[in-house]
Amino acid sequence: MPQRRPDSPSAATGASPRVMAPRNKTRVVARERVVGQLIEARRKRCIVLQGPAGCGKTTTLLAWREALLPLGFDLAWLTLAPEDDDLASFVDGLVASLAQVDPAICREAALLGGRGVDDEAVERTVIALVRAIASRSADLALVVDDLDHVTNPRSHRALQWLIDYAPPNLHIALVSRGSFPVSLGRLRDQDLVLELNMRDLRFTFAESAQYLRAQLGEVSERDAREMHELTDGWVTGLQLFAMHLKRRRTSIGTADVSASLASTHLHDARAFGDYFERAVLSRLSASEVELLVRMSVCARLCSSLCVALVGDEQPSGEVLALLARLENDNLFIAQIERVGNETWYRLNPLFRETLLERLRERSEFLQRKVHHAAWCWFRDHGLREEAVRHALLAGEPAAAAELVLKVARKLQFSGDLRRLASLMHLLPHAEIEARIDLRLWRLQLQLYARDFEACAATIARLDADIPADDVAARYRLTLLRAAVDVQRDDAESAMAILPQILATPPDTNSISIGARNNLLSWLYMRHGDYEQARAIQSDADHLLFAGAPLIGTPGGMLNGRCIVGFSYALEGRFQEVERISRDVLAEADQRGSSAAEAACLAAAQLGEALYEFNDIAGARRLLEDRVDVLERVSIPDSVLRVFTVLSAAHWAEGHRLDALAYLERLEEYASRQGLARLLAHSLAAQVRQHLQCGQYDDAQSHLARLDMIAARLRPTQPNAWHDAHALAERSHVSWCLAHEDFEGAAMRLPALIALCGERGGQHHVVQLRMQSALVDQRRGRMDTARGTALMGLRLGHRLGLVRSVLDVDPGIVSFAEQVVRAGLPGTADDRDDSVDPVLAFYVDRLRAAQASAAALASTTNEAALERVAAPGGADTLSERETKVVSLLAQAMPNKKIARTLGISPETVKWHLKNIYGKLGVSSRDEAVARVRDLGIE
Structure with a gap:
């Protein structure tokens, strides 16, 4: 996608100046030498420009930027300010700058944004950005200007991740007045860094003379040399002199350079400030100086x-005249963008510092008055963040708090909770505590960040503090409490407040009504009342917000349709699941961040449907591209489906270690979040895989844990117990079959089939009936086996199931063929002279699906063998990657590798991605084979 230029009509109105590259009306003609170096280094991973203020760092990169655009590069720009020393602001600026190039780069990062600023959340955001950039064909250059404003070690760590994880098509230019604690040693060793300092950036005498003549016309060599020596080649110093001489020539018709510049030295920023005072401000009228001083309070x-x-x-008129003169003379002001009839500018940083110093000398009353005018203007023009910031500087925190309250619902509707979190972060704690509504928004953001401990504490305080007669606030607290229950997978707690959820107050807004409907559907769905869950959605009124349909947000129509899809998935009606999830995913992707959660839910459901219909590769591609974001932002039911489907898909392709790794990742997620039901699903799937590999000790250990979970849940969480108990019983049946204890399996299966049937899980019933038929066959009960199998196949055909049948047993298709084609004797009622054509057709489909899966696994394995046999690979691994891959060879999961090396699981995953690429493999199993082939220990 081509870069969005700052002056493009499509540029967002009021875009932050920090993500827009400044524009100079007059090109600095003497930058060819340095710009040539930069162009030559355009493919390097990192470019560093370090030097004091006024030495032309930004101007040089602007010229470089203009040179790169015709070469097919996309350019992103981030100018940092003191307020960006906050980690959340720094990451938000990074995401926003890349969004100016292509919003698709930041789609997944935006989902993660606002959900916490712990190291893991920030690292996930960086990785999401890097992956999106890596998927693009075009090179992208990111300029991070004024990096010296960032001193927060955690922000430096985020920048380090960006540099370390950067793909070959991302080139980062770092601009700073001083050094910064980011390691570039590895890149230096690989000759991927260009570093320019003051010695490189200062003008040579020839460049100074060229610049001065471009600005002033004829300048003698002696005068040019004197100005060059006085400024030591600093660009801003030369610009100051050129401005000064232009003014003198205008006022007296000529200028004696030697007399004008006597005793003037501009070798440092303080000298620049002194010169601004003496040569610029002292020559302006009092009203002009006053305007400039007031202008300095605003970043744009x-x-x-x-x-x-x-x-x-x-x-x-005077105000506009001064602004026009500054622009026309190109004096210490740069154009940022043009939106409508307004042109936006930014003051030269050195000049602004001088002006701000003057402002600080004024009375506190005047300073607040200026900020008050600024916040009112930004408020009236819908520029929220700047309005809140200036209101606080104006000493009006209450006004800032009211402004945040005014825009919060609109931000929620647009899916921009990240921006709401940023605004809330600006407010003083006391202002939030003084307002129940702001405390409710803080609870919403804590839920958004999955900070459940904070949610519990906030709910308890709000429950005590909200007056009994504030019906609207208490109802909103009820909905948020239920939403926390959804994220905690606690259907019992949600059911306990069902009467309060149903008691919707009059005049409840549409977003809350939509949230109520979706919560009720989830609650009924989790209790097996699927028809009631769907009726809630089908009977709901058409909801509007600000005149527009309520599509996105957790209370929107798309989320409601996803819950309907989940209800069909729990029943095993995957044809309905696929239809709904495809439609929702297509619409959600078009709507962007406002429908982000719906996109996650729909992707999880579609992945499950694709796997069920034997599109194994399609399911894996869909989910692996989204798994990291889904794990972080979606509800537990969605995360459960993603990990179990990915594990099953890898297992079908023959990637045993990868299949187990996804189950271990689900186990880690469930343990971290305290989700017993999800932990039970992980353990049950691991039991089955370990049994199939003959790893009986591991299977027995996991089965014992599963039994303990079921026993613990029974008295307190009957809904979760139902799932855990069914999973434990199925695992015991698998254990019996693995040990050829067919009588033990037969004893458990009838009750298990009834248990699953009670909750409407028809695909589970199909699986268990087919399993029961196999058990009866092996017990010699042929008539019973045939009857049970026919019931299972008829139900399976009606539901359109494929993998649910194939995954029962490797020999299930041959068994089904024998049953359908009367290869097994049956009861008199079941025997027929002709083969049932419907079931025969169904079995043929199953046979074709089995053959397709076998071909996929064979192709995957053959490609793996070719990659493993290819020469090279080990020599390109870094020291850390070699350590990771040696632990991988010991079949360690990511979590154990992370603990062993003292790094995060996210970093392990990123190293594995790089290792796969370098070794020419695509899975853990292939990587382990390759490592052993190369002799890496």
């Missing part, structure tokens, strides 16, 4: 904002 400016800053104290 436009004409109407400047008029507002001076109010009635200056005529608007």
Whole structure:
């Protein structure tokens, strides 16, 4: 996608100046030498420009930027400010800058944004950005300007991740006045870094002379040399001199350079400040200086904002005239963008520092007055973040808090809870505590960040503090409490407050009504009342917010349709699941962040449906591209499906270690979140895989844990117990079959079939009936086996099941063929002279699906053998990657590798991705074979 240019009509109105590259009207003609170096180094991973203020770092990169655009590069720009020293603000700026190039780069990162700023969350965000960039064909250059404003070690760590994980098509330019604690040693060793300092950036005498003549016309060599020596080749110093001489020539018709520059030295930023005071501000009228001083409070400016800053104290014509003169003379002001009839500018950083110093000398009353004017203007023009910031600087925190309250619901509707989190972060704690509504929004954001301990504490305090007669606030707290229950997978707690959920107060807004409907559908679905869950959605009124349909957000129509899809999945009606999830996913992807959660839910359901219909590779591709984001942002039911489907898909392809790794990852997720039901699913699947591999000790250990979970859940969480008990019983049946204890399996199966049938899980009933038929066959009870198998096949055909049948047993298709074609004797009622054509057709489909899966596994294995046999690979691994791969050869899961090396599981996953690429493999199993082939220990 081509880069969105700052002056493009499609540029977002009011885009933050920090993500827009400044524009100079007059090109600095003397940058060819340095720009040539930068162009030559455009393929390097990192470019560092380090030098004091005024030495032309930003100007040089602007020229480089213009040179790269015709070469097919995309360019992103982030200018940092003191407020970006906060980690959340830094990461938010990073995401926003890349979104200016292509919003698709930040789609997954935006889902993660606002859900916490712990190291794992930030690392996941960085990895999401890197993966999106790596998937693009175009090279992307990211300029991070004024990095010296960031001193937070955690922000430096985030930047380090970005550099370490950067794909070959990402090139990062770091611009700073001083050094910064980011390691570039590895990249230096690989000759992937270009570093330029003051010695490289200062003008040579020839460049200074060229620049001065471009600005002033004829300049003698002696005068040019004197100005070059006075400024030591600093660009801003030369610009100051050129401005000064232009003014003198205008006022007296000529200028004696030697006399004008006597005793002037501009070798450091303080000298620049002194010179601004003496040579610029001292020559302006008092009203002009006053305007400039007031302008300095804003990071960006436009004409109407400047008029507002001076109010009635200056005529608007004078304000506009000064702004036009500054722009026309290219004096210490740079254009950012043009939106509608407004042109936005940014003051030269050195000049702004000088002006801000003057402002600090003014009375506190005046400073607050200027910020008050700024916050009112930004508020009236819908620029929320700047409005809140200036309201706080104006000493009006209550106004800032009210502004956040005013825009919060709109931000929720647009799916921009990340921005809401940023605004809440600006507010003083006391202002939030003083307002019940803001505390409810804080609870919403804590839920968004999955900070359940904070949620519990906030709910308890709000329950005590909300007055009994504040019906609306108490109902909203009820919905948020139920939403926490959904994320905690606690259907019992949600059911306990069902009467309160049903008691919807009059005048409840549409977002809350939508959330109520979706919560009720989830609750009924989890209790097996699927028809009631779907009726809630089908009977709901058409909801609107601000005149637009309520599509996205957790209370929107798309989420409701996803819950309907989940209800069909629990029943085993996957044809309905596929239809719904495909439609929702297509619409959610079009709507972007406002429908992000619906996209996650739909992807999980579609992946399950694709696997069920034997599109194993399609299911894996769909989910593996989204798994990291899904794990972080979706509800437990969605995460459960993603991990179990990916494990099953890898197992079908013959990737045993990868299949087990996804189950271990599900176990880790469930343990971390305290989700006993999901832990039971992970353990049951691991029992089955261990038994199939003949690893009986591991299977027995996991089965014992599964029994303990079921026993613990029975008295307190009957809903979760139902699942855990069924999983434990199925695992015991698998244990019996693995040990040829067919009588033991036969004793458990009838009750298990009835248990699953009670909750409407018809695909589980099909599996268990087919398993029961196999058990009866092996017990010699042929008539019973045939009858049970026919019931299972008829139900399976009606539901369109494929993998649910194939995964029962490797010989299930041959067994089904014998049953359908009367290869087994049956009862008199079941015997027929002709073969049932419907069931015969169904069995043929199963046979074709089995053959297709076998061909896929064979193709995958053959490709793996070719890759493993290919030469090379080990020499390209870094020291850390070699350590990771040696532990991988010991069949360690990611979590254990992370603990062993003292790194995060996210970092392990990233190393594995790089290792796979370098070794030419695509799975753990192939990597282990390759490692052993190379002799890496």
